[in-house]
Amino acid sequence: MFRSKVFSLGPLLLLLITCIIAWQMLGSEKIAPDIMLKTITGKQISLASLKGKPIIVTFWATDCPSCVKEIPLFIELYEQFHQQGLKIIAVSMTYNPPNLVVKMAKNYRIPYEVVLDPQSRIAKAFGNVSIIPQTFFISKHGQIVLEQLGLFDIKKLTQLIKKNL
Numbered sequence: 001m002f003r004s005k006v007f008s009l010g011p012l013l014l015l016l017i018t019c020i021i022a023w024q025m026l027g028s029e030k031i032a033p034d035i036m037l038k039t040i041t042g043k044q045i046s047l048a049s050l051k052g053k054p055i056i057v058t059f060w061a062t063d064c065p066s067c068v069k070e071i072p073l074f075i076e077l078y079e080q081f082h083q084q085g086l087k088i089i090a091v092s093m094t095y096n097p098p099n100l101v102v103k104m105a106k107n108y109r110i111p112y113e114v115v116l117d118p119q120s121r122i123a124k125a126f127g128n129v130s131i132i133p134q135t136f137f138i139s140k141h142g143q144i145v146l147e148q149l150g151l152f153d154i155k156k157l158t159q160l161i162k163k164n165l
Contacts, residue, residue: 032057032138033125037089037115040102045089045113048142053085054164055138056157059129061093062100066151067133071108073154077161078112084165085140088112093132094120140164 032055034048047055058074060067078088090112092101098116105114115122123129126136127147137146137160146160 030144032136032142032144035122035125037091037113037122040098040105040114040116043113045115047138050087050138051142052140053087054081054140054161055087055089056135056161057089057091057126057138058135058152059091059093059123059126059132061096061132062104063096064132068104070133070135070151071110073152075108075111077154077157081161081165082111086161086165090114091117091122094118094123137161 032047034046037045037047039045047057056074056077058067058070060070062068074088074090077086082088090110092098092115094117096116098118101114101116104110117123126134131149133150133152135146135148135152135157136144137148137157139145139160146157148157
């Protein structure tokens with residue numbers, strides 16, 4: 001009889017432990033990776049040196065229609081919030097030819113930082129990004145508070161930016 005009560009408590013105990021772990025994971029935000037980035041203009045940026053400012057990191061490619069569709073929206077956010085401290089960094093996927101990245105940045109007059117990731121070092125640091133577009137919002141405290149796969153919601157992103165200026 002004692003044995004049957006222990007076995008019946010097993011699944012309940014397992015469920016309780018699972019719920020506690022899930023609750024803790026949902027409540028904790030990831031710290032942004034401390035990596036060095038090199039822009040297409042040769043500028044070196046340490047992501048950690050930008051702590052205290054809100055940062056958008058977006059992974060994209062020149063042959064991704066959704067990524068290209070987002071460029072004007074990122075330009076709009078940059079123009080609206082850059083003077084107040086917002087940083088935007090667009091990371092080109094490994095397979096994207098550098099000459100096409102530079103050409104698109106010039107054609108679209110992208111005012112924010114554009115970075116190449118030839119060895120996938122940055123994509124790996126952000127959790128092995130492989131599907132694009134993928135956007136991360138890093139709070140002024142250096143925490144990743146949003147991971148968006150696919151087209152981002154400009155209203156939601158605008159709210160996060162305002163909250164972190």
